[in-house]
Amino acid sequence: MTNDQPPRPSRRGFLKAGGAAVAAGAGLGTGLAAPQAALAKAQPHSADPQMAVEPFYGAHQSGIVTPQQSHTYVAALDLTTDRRDDVIALLRAWTDAAARLTQGGTAAALPAGDAGDNKSAPDSGDALGLGPNGLTVTFGFGPGLFAKDGKDRYGLAARRPAALVDLPRFNGDQLIAEKTGGDLFIQACANDQQVAFHAVRQLARLAYGTAAMRWGQAGFLSGPRGQTPRNLMGFKDGTNNPSTAKPQLMNEFVWAGASADAPWMEGGTYTVVRRIRITLEHWDNMELGFQEQVFGRHKYSGAPIGKKNEFDAVDLKEEDKDGNPVIPENSHVRLSNQASNNGAQILRRSYSYNDGTNFYIERWPPWRQETEYDAGLIFVAHQSDPRTGFIPINERLAKFDMMNQFTTHVGSAIFAVPPGAKPGSYIGAGLFET
Amino acid sequence: MTNDQPPRPSRRGFLKAGGAAVAAGAGLGTGLAAPQAALAKAQPHSADPQMAVEPFYGAHQSGIVTPQQSHTYVAALDLTTDRRDDVIALLRAWTDAAARLTQGGTAAALPAGDAGDNKSAPDSGDALGLGPNGLTVTFGFGPGLFAKDGKDRYGLAARRPAALVDLPRFNGDQLIAEKTGGDLFIQACANDQQVAFHAVRQLARLAYGTAAMRWGQAGFLSGPRGQTPRNLMGFKDGTNNPSTAKPQLMNEFVWAGASADAPWMEGGTYTVVRRIRITLEHWDNMELGFQEQVFGRHKYSGAPIGKKNEFDAVDLKEEDKDGNPVIPENSHVRLSNQASNNGAQILRRSYSYNDGTNFYIERWPPWRQETEYDAGLIFVAHQSDPRTGFIPINERLAKFDMMNQFTTHVGSAIFAVPPGAKPGSYIGAGLFET
Numbered sequence: 001m002t003n004d005q006p007p008r009p010s011r012r013g014f015l016k017a018g019g020a021a022v023a024a025g026a027g028l029g030t031g032l033a034a035p036q037a038a039l040a041k042a043q044p045h046s047a048d049p050q051m052a053v054e055p056f057y058g059a060h061q062s063g064i065v066t067p068q069q070s071h072t073y074v075a076a077l078d079l080t081t082d083r084r085d086d087v088i089a090l091l092r093a094w095t096d097a098a099a100r101l102t103q104g105g106t107a108a109a110l111p112a113g114d115a116g117d118n119k120s121a122p123d124s125g126d127a128l129g130l131g132p133n134g135l136t137v138t139f140g141f142g143p144g145l146f147a148k149d150g151k152d153r154y155g156l157a158a159r160r161p162a163a164l165v166d167l168p169r170f171n172g173d174q175l176i177a178e179k180t181g182g183d184l185f186i187q188a189c190a191n192d193q194q195v196a197f198h199a200v201r202q203l204a205r206l207a208y209g210t211a212a213m214r215w216g217q218a219g220f221l222s223g224p225r226g227q228t229p230r231n232l233m234g235f236k237d238g239t240n241n242p243s244t245a246k247p248q249l250m251n252e253f254v255w256a257g258a259s260a261d262a263p264w265m266e267g268g269t270y271t272v273v274r275r276i277r278i279t280l281e282h283w284d285n286m287e288l289g290f291q292e293q294v295f296g297r298h299k300y301s302g303a304p305i306g307k308k309n310e311f312d313a314v315d316l317k318e319e320d321k322d323g324n325p326v327i328p329e330n331s332h333v334r335l336s337n338q339a340s341n342n343g344a345q346i347l348r349r350s351y352s353y354n355d356g357t358n359f360y361i362e363r364w365p366p367w368r369q370e371t372e373y374d375a376g377l378i379f380v381a382h383q384s385d386p387r388t389g390f391i392p393i394n395e396r397l398a399k400f401d402m403m404n405q406f407t408t409h410v411g412s413a414i415f416a417v418p419p420g421a422k423p424g425s426y427i428g429a430g431l432f433e434t
Numbered sequence: 435m436t437n438d439q440p441p442r443p444s445r446r447g448f449l450k451a452g453g454a455a456v457a458a459g460a461g462l463g464t465g466l467a468a469p470q471a472a473l474a475k476a477q478p479h480s481a482d483p484q485m486a487v488e489p490f491y492g493a494h495q496s497g498i499v500t501p502q503q504s505h506t507y508v509a510a511l512d513l514t515t516d517r518r519d520d521v522i523a524l525l526r527a528w529t530d531a532a533a534r535l536t537q538g539g540t541a542a543a544l545p546a547g548d549a550g551d552n553k554s555a556p557d558s559g560d561a562l563g564l565g566p567n568g569l570t571v572t573f574g575f576g577p578g579l580f581a582k583d584g585k586d587r588y589g590l591a592a593r594r595p596a597a598l599v600d601l602p603r604f605n606g607d608q609l610i611a612e613k614t615g616g617d618l619f620i621q622a623c624a625n626d627q628q629v630a631f632h633a634v635r636q637l638a639r640l641a642y643g644t645a646a647m648r649w650g651q652a653g654f655l656s657g658p659r660g661q662t663p664r665n666l667m668g669f670k671d672g673t674n675n676p677s678t679a680k681p682q683l684m685n686e687f688v689w690a691g692a693s694a695d696a697p698w699m700e701g702g703t704y705t706v707v708r709r710i711r712i713t714l715e716h717w718d719n720m721e722l723g724f725q726e727q728v729f730g731r732h733k734y735s736g737a738p739i740g741k742k743n744e745f746d747a748v749d750l751k752e753e754d755k756d757g758n759p760v761i762p763e764n765s766h767v768r769l770s771n772q773a774s775n776n777g778a779q780i781l782r783r784s785y786s787y788n789d790g791t792n793f794y795i796e797r798w799p800p801w802r803q804e805t806e807y808d809a810g811l812i813f814v815a816h817q818s819d820p821r822t823g824f825i826p827i828n829e830r831l832a833k834f835d836m837m838n839q840f841t842t843h844v845g846s847a848i849f850a851v852p853p854g855a856k857p858g859s860y861i862g863a864g865l866f867e868t
Binding site (some may be wrong): 050073075110111118119120121124125126127128129130131178192193194195197201205212213214215216217218220222224225227230231232233234235280281283284285286287288289291299300352353354355356357358359370371372373374375 | 555565627661666720792
């Protein structure tokens with residue numbers, strides 16, 4: 001260690017910005033260290049995506065009906081402690097850190113000097129100066145929080161919501177254990193890739209000794225401004241989502257009510273995450289017309305087949321002059337449509353992922369041995385009850401969807417995402433304290 | 435296939451934009467199909483990163499001294515053909531497609547109708563409407579183009595530049611074959627992740643039957659505007675790069691001259707790519723002061739140890755009151771400094787990467803079995819001659835750099851990056867035709 005006088009930190013970079021934090025509506029404690037420039041200009045739904053700030057505290061957690069940011073990092077952790085108090089302490093620490101991070105702060109106050117004392121810094125520092133970037137942090141609870149291997153580790157088994165079911169095995173599932181499941185869930189979304197990962201990394205570090213990373217995954221979404229984004233298959237994705245601008249739709253399909261078995265979940269939601277690898281090389285060689293039959297939509301306009309505009313209604317009854325359905329029987333848009341699923345809807349908030357390439361040896365003709373993209377979709381869907389939402393919808397899709405020729409579900413998880421926290425309280429307080 | 439009249443494509447989306455293409459200075463052929471909105475507003479170095487356009491044709495290839503965009507996708511391919519004409523045809527097709535893509539176009543003109551005929555579309559369509567996003571595409575030639583397994587497949591063995599050496603094995607190298615090497619190199623950089631990947635994906639597809647993907651890797655760079663970006667270790671990265679604004683520095687250290695053995699490389703460069711995994715979990719637990727000793731810089735300011743400001747000169751001779759060097763002997767900044775390397779400099783243009791997590795079983799105490807980040811640095815460095823650039827610098831670093839405790843080189847490649855192409859010609863024409 002050098003014994004020279006360390007240079008003083010730049011005040012410009014690390015001024016306390018309590019005023020700005022209050023202005024952003026977050027009930028933060030004192031000592032918020034964050035780039036002044038970011039906080040001073042930060043505002044909700046800023047025209048500048050780097051300066052956008054989303055609230056952390058509230059009736060619902062952010063990151064569910066929040067307009068989708070351009071990047072995400074999702075992660076699941078497994079609890080390694082046997083002590084209920086450790087879990088509560090972790091959730092308190094996560095809540096406080098997430099509140100700071102979402103408002104453009106560091107996970108904890110940085111040391112006063114530039115050259116540190118002999119402690120590890122409370123924040124990795126890689127997001128310094130990047131701005132809040134609309135960061136949201138959303139936490140969820142997996143089945144393992146309530147009971148694991150038949151053991152009620154934290155006295156919570158009786159409070160497990162009936163809606164937090166273990167997902168069934170779906171037709172074609174090829175799940176990889178280390179990309180599946182998890183006791184705790186963190187979803188960070190932001191308009192910058194490093195900001196999203198930075199948040200999860202600090203939170204995972206706060207969990208050392210209490211919970212360990214099970215899987216983590218970066219995702220992205222490149223939307224033409226104000227339009228429905230296209231996924232890596234080149235089709236617009238999310239056209240038929242229920243409108244987040246309609247509270248009655250959100251209350252019906254997304255937000256959990258106050259069920260007798262889990263009153264603490266009121267205002268929360270249930271989230272399903274699936275890692276869906278897509279064989280892009282194979283897909284790219286398909287005829288354009290066939291691709292459109294698979295989706296049931298035109299590729300460039302996004303219109304349902306036979307229609308002109310993206311938001312034209314999907315008419316599942318329409319037939320061509322030979323009496324065949326215009327929207328094919330096994331097309332994705334038909335099978336996933338509300339009308340095919342007893343009126344069920346789920347709120348999809350998915351991201352593409354791109355983990356480079358891997359070398360694969362295929363076990364079927366023509367026995368290719370080649371480098372293939374490890375890319376696809378981090379499917380994320382929120383719903384008031386998976387038993388009427390994702391599960392029946394995906395059971396139908398897994399059996400009949402023509403798209404299955406090009407997709408493989410390799411990761412899967414389900415979480416109860418509790419309601420938002422009040423300032424001074426913490427995420428999940430209702431589960432532990434009422 | 436439906437026999438209905440397909441809807442006409444939206445003219446708004448796919449008007450030919452020849453005028454705009456000419457304005458952007460690219461000698462494109464006819465039939466450029468691209469979102470009109472993007473091309474009409476596109477301009478070099480636009481204040482709006484989505485609308486920025488970089489030139490494709492020119493004395494040098496773009497993407498080398500181009501101000502660094504926020505995302506990259508780099509890939510290497512292996513040639514599978516034995517015919518020289520196939521290689522030339524591929525380079526011609528790549529040149530034409532890259533010229534279109536960088537100006538905001540699709541890889542080739544899209545079909546006229548929305549519902550296609552029975553052909554696969556010439557472009558995957560996932561970047562439609564996203565704008566040019568400052569896309570650059572840079573091509574390179576690996577040793578395998580000149581000779582492979584002792585075989586001179588294309589009559590080029592005698593034209594291999596002496597500077598295109600096979601990289602030696604460096605101390606600590608843990609190279610994975612399927613992330614190492616490659617006959618051909620594509621680097622796409624853009625201000626949008628999907629736009630960068632889209633470019634490589636179209637180009638890889640054009641290579642079907644001639645060359646096959648060997649490895650691909652996405653990367654990102656999150657810079658506070660106008661400041662040196664921080665890497666995932668939280669330190670500013672690139673402070674000591676030679677200035678791209680100084681042509682004499684670029685001519686000395688980056689651009690290849692007209693050597694007797696490879697006159698066709700004049701105006702090109704030699705590019706080294708290394709995939710460097712960083713054990714972020716371990717790094718995050720290090721004392722801040724120790725992290726600074728490893729780098730030889732202060733973390734928050736970026737100043738050399740003992741100095742106040744990022745761009746203060748690195749004084750390797752300075753000693754503290756006990757006579758010890760202020761910048762530690764084995765610090766990264768000392769070992770990589772020009773003064774420690776016979777005056778050599780290389781132009782680093784690296785990106786972070788983040789491929790989620792993997793489950794590792796460590797083969798050393800304490801024998802951890804855990805999920806760890808698969809994240810780190812896609813190190814990219816350009817130089818006029820690797821024999822005086824990357825190789826001696828990295829030999830020293832690989833032996834002595836304290837940072838090696840936290841980094842593992844798992845991928846490696848070297849390429850001769852030829853000069854830019856003239857409109858009507860193609861990348862590498864000088865190699866094949868003079």
